[in-house]
Amino acid sequence: MKGDLVLVGLLTRDQPPHVGERALPGGYVHIDKDSDTEATARRVLKEKTGLTGVLCEQLATFSGPERDPRGWSASVVYYAVIPEDAFAEVAEHAPLDWVPLGNPGRVAFDHARVLTAVADRIRARAAYSSLPAWFLARQFTLTDLRRSYEVLIGAPLNDSAFRRKINELDMLEPVEGAKSKSTARPAQLYRLKEPRLTLFDRTI
Amino acid sequence: MKGDLVLVGLLTRDQPPHVGERALPGGYVHIDKDSDTEATARRVLKEKTGLTGVLCEQLATFSGPERDPRGWSASVVYYAVIPEDAFAEVAEHAPLDWVPLGNPGRVAFDHARVLTAVADRIRARAAYSSLPAWFLARQFTLTDLRRSYEVLIGAPLNDSAFRRKINELDMLEPVEGAKSKSTARPAQLYRLKEPRLTLFDRTI
DNA sequence: ATAATAGTGTCTTTCAGACAGTATGAT
DNA sequence: ATCATACTGTCTGAAAGACACTATTAT
Numbered sequence: 444m445k446g447d448l449v450l451v452g453l454l455t456r457d458q459p460p461h462v463g464e465r466a467l468p469g470g471y472v473h474i475d476k477d478s479d480t481e482a483t484a485r486r487v488l489k490e491k492t493g494l495t496g497v498l499c500e501q502l503a504t505f506s507g508p509e510r511d512p513r514g515w516s517a518s519v520v521y522y523a524v525i526p527e528d529a530f531a532e533v534a535e536h537a538p539l540d541w542v543p544l545g546n547p548g549r550v551a552f553d554h555a556r557v558l559t560a561v562a563d564r565i566r567a568r569a570a571y572s573s574l575p576a577w578f579l580a581r582q583f584t585l586t587d588l589r590r591s592y593e594v595l596i597g598a599p600l601n602d603s604a605f606r607r608k609i610n611e612l613d614m615l616e617p618v619e620g621a622k623s624k625s626t627a628r629p630a631q632l633y634r635l636k637e638p639r640l641t642l643f644d645r646t647i
Numbered sequence: 648m649k650g651d652l653v654l655v656g657l658l659t660r661d662q663p664p665h666v667g668e669r670a671l672p673g674g675y676v677h678i679d680k681d682s683d684t685e686a687t688a689r690r691v692l693k694e695k696t697g698l699t700g701v702l703c704e705q706l707a708t709f710s711g712p713e714r715d716p717r718g719w720s721a722s723v724v725y726y727a728v729i730p731e732d733a734f735a736e737v738a739e740h741a742p743l744d745w746v747p748l749g750n751p752g753r754v755a756f757d758h759a760r761v762l763t764a765v766a767d768r769i770r771a772r773a774a775y776s777s778l779p780a781w782f783l784a785r786q787f788t789l790t791d792l793r794r795s796y797e798v799l800i801g802a803p804l805n806d807s808a809f810r811r812k813i814n815e816l817d818m819l820e821p822v823e824g825a826k827s828k829s830t831a832r833p834a835q836l837y838r839l840k841e842p843r844l845t846l847f848d849r850t851i
Numbered sequence: 852a853t854a855a856t857a858g859t860g861t862c863t864t865t866c867a868g869a870c871a872g873t874a875t876g877a878t
Numbered sequence: 879a880t881c882a883t884a885c886t887g888t889c890t891g892a893a894a895g896a897c898a899c900t901a902t903t904a905t
Contacts, residue, residue, distance in 0.1 A: 472710075474719035479711040504708045504723045506676075507683040515678035519708045519721070567846075586884075601868050606885075608867090627882035628875045642771075645850060790857075805895050810858075812894090831855035832902040 444527060444578045447594050449565065451547060451558065452492070452525075452539035460512045461551035465540060467558075468492075469518065484521035492525070493536040498577040498640060499523040502557075502564055510553040522561050528580035569595035573614055573641040584623045584630035585609065592647055605647065614641050648731060648782045651798050653769065655751060655762060656696070656729075656743035664716045665755035669744060671762075672696075673722065688725035696729070697740040702781040702844060703727040706761075706768055714757040726765050732784035773799035777818055777845040788827045788834035789813065796851055809851065818845050 444450065453465040470487035477483040481501065488494055499521055506517035525533055534541070542548055544562050547555070568574045575591035576583065583591075589605045609615060615633040622629035635641075648654065657669040674691035681687040685705065692698055703725055710721035729737055738745070746752055748766050751759070772778045779795035780787065787795075793809045813819060819837040826833035839845075 472719075472721075474712065480708060480721060501707055503705055504684060506723070508678065515676075517676075517684060517723070519710070584884085602884095603869085603886075604867050622876095623884095625883065626877065628877090628884045630884055646848070788857085806857095807859075807896085808894055826903095827857095829856065830904060832857045832904090834857055 444591065444594060445530075445541070449544040449562075449578075449595065450541040451544045451561070452533075452537065452541055453547070453550065454491075454539060456551060464549065464551040465542070465547075466551040467520075467554050468539070480519040481521065484519075484523070488521075488523050491537050492533045492539070494523065494525065494529065494533060497523050497525065497529075498574070500640070502561060505553060505557060507553075518557075520557055520560075522564070524574070524577040526580055527578060565595055566597060568640075570646040571643045573635060573637075576614075576635050577640070582618050582621060582632040582634050584632060586630060588615075588633070596647075600647065608647055612641075612643060648795065648798060649734075649745070653748040653766075653782075653799065654745040655748045655765070656737075656741065656745055657751070657754065658695075658743060660755060668753065668755040669746070669751075670755040671724075671758050672743070684723040685725065688723075688727070692725075692727050695741050696737045696743070698727065698729060698733065698737060701727050701729065701733075702778070704844070706765055709757060709761060711757075722761075724761055724764075726768070728778070728781040730784055731782060769799055770801060772844075774850040775847045777839060777841075780819075780839050781844070786822050786825060786836040786838050788836060790834060791827075792819075792837070800851075804851065812851055816845075816847060 452468065454468050456462050456464055456466050468487060468491045470483065470490070472480060472483045473486075477486060481499065484501075485495070485499055488497075488499065500523075502520040502522050504517055504519045506515075508515040510516060510518075533539075544558060544565070547558050550558065565574065569592060575595050576588060578591050578595070579587050585606055586602075588609070589600055589602060592605070593600055614636055616636050618632040618634055621632040623632060656672070658672050660666050660668055660670050672691065672695045674687065674694070676684060676687045677690075681690060685703065688705075689699070689703055692701075692703065704727075706724040706726050708721055708723045710719075712719040714720060714722075737743075748762060748769070751762050754762065769778065773796060779799050780792060782795050782799070783791050789810055790806075792813070793804055793806060796809070797804055818840055820840050822836040822838055825836040827836060
């Protein structure tokens with residue numbers, strides 16, 4: 444996330460097919476070392492970005508004869524969320540191009556369709572889960588969190604109602620004595636109680 | 648669906664591995680005839696049950712070295728919904744065992760986990776989509792529909808609020824002049840406006 | 852008529868949005 | 879003190895639940 448945009452990291456391909464075009468990072472399953480496709484996704488994520496321990500979820504499996512010129516293929520697609528404070532490190536680690544998820548430009552294979560599916564999933568999940576918190580550093584203010592929800596959902600939220608609902612959801616805990624640095628009044632810092640994605644019964 | 652239970656059709660395996668145990672119906676992708684894995688799912692569904700044109704959605708992909716004794720495998724899992732009025736025909740077509748989705752008993756492979764995921768998905772989707780309508784015949788009464796929501800969500804719904812919300816969602820159209828047969832007052836029949844799964848912004 | 856289910860109208864309660872007002876820091 | 883942002887309290891309006899009431903059929 445950057446400003447009010449969600450960014451996605453794409454690789455410029457140096458191997459055929461589609462040399463020179465942008466594509467999502469990917470890799471093959473190694474059945475000798477991957478305990479499942481999520482392990483593959485996390486292994487490739489670590490290789491290409493250095494990231495570990497982040498939110499990483501299966502999106503869906505895309506398949507068919509036309510999506511890769513080499514022939515019929517199936518890709519099990521995962522998305523991972525890079526916390527704001529890890530972004531610089533990741534950008535340094537990997538030669539990725541960061542493009543807006545909602546407007547990625549030309550991409551190889553069927554990755555335009557995949558990116559649309561990612562964007563839809565993120566927008567939908569943002570409204571009824573703790574997903575937006577995973578885009579932030581491990582400690583964040585309520586204003587940070589509200590902004591993240593607003594960016595991902597794509598609509599403004601009422602501040603006092605937001606605080607009320609976050610309170611009722613009981614998913615955060617204040618970090619005792621920790622306050623944000625600010626040009627104005629410092630804000631209480633919070634962190635997620637559960638180190639996993641929490642789903643709500645109602646939208647935020 | 649039967650009474651207040653959601654049923655799932657399992658096959659008793661007559662080929663190794665796990666001969667004699669119950670398992671979800673499945674099949675291999677035929678890359679010469681399947682345009683993607685959904686086509687595979689629909690082909691296998693038709694072969695095993697005779698069903699076509701029903702709601703059929705990808706659930707997720709399950710993978711790993713332990714789920715099948717033959718070695719590392721990946722299964723792209725789809726679920727299909729059998730309309731109430733097609734059930735007898737399907738039951739006749741296929742030698743399936745119909746067991747409660749929430750309490751399926753012993754099953755082969757990792758299918759217990761798969762069934763849990765299906766049950767979770769259905770329960771979650773039921774609350775904010777037209778999914779429950781797909782468990783009914785193409786024409787149904789509002790009471791039928793409410794009951795379907797109640798069974799899938801697992802909680803009772805307020806009748807007048809339900810009618811209000813269904814009305815606002817504008818997803819049904821009345822079938823002119825069609826009324827249910829009943830021991831009491833006949834009810835107006837409705838059908839879905841859109842022949843696809845509709846997602847709502849809020850829960851029903 | 853009575854029973855049974857369908858469907859409507861309305862009262863009440865609950866929840867979300869608006870927004871004023873207070874708090875706490877930097878300058 | 880003023881500015882800027884954090885946070886709280888309260889009013890209002892909208893939506894959901896409760897439930898009484900009417901409607902339409904079978905018996």
